Amino acid sequence: xxxxxxxxxxxxxxxxxxxxxxxxxxxxxxxxxxxxxxxxxxxxxxxxxxxxxxxxxxxxxxxxxxxxxxxxxxxxxxxxxxxxxxxxxxx
Numbered sequence: 001x002x003x004x005x006x007x008x009x010x011x012x013x014x015x016x017x018x019x020x021x022x023x024x025x026x027x028x029x030x031x032x033x034x035x036x037x038x039x040x041x042x043x044x045x046x047x048x049x050x051x052x053x054x055x056x057x058x059x060x061x062x063x064x065x066x067x068x069x070x071x072x073x074x075x076x077x078x079x080x081x082x083x084x085x086x087x088x089x090x091x
Contacts, residue, residue: 003071011065012078018057023047023085044083051087054079 013029020027027047032038058079062072 008067008071008075008078011061011067011071012075012082015058015061015075015079016083018061019049019054019085020047022053022057023049038083045086047085048089049085049087054084054087 016029020029020032025047029038032043037043058072058076062075067075
């Protein structure tokens with residue numbers, strides 16, 4: 001079964017939501033969108049979440065949604081090339 005891009009985007013948003021809830025500082029991704037913060041350049045660099053935790057969130061949510069290998073790869077690429085929190089702490 002091939003799922004629509006819309007469905008896969010909803011899975012991505014679920015991943016972003018959890019990542020930003022667990023980030024330092026924690027944030028609500030939907031509130032950031034509403035306030036227009038996500039329209040600013042490199043806004044996501046103000047949030048930190050360890051890479052291991054990001055990978056765990058992606059893997060778990062993809063498993064919960066029974067994503068195929070192709071879907072998981074597409075979702076992962078979207079997250080990593082998109083606006084995932086930084087995995088490098090600011091000094």
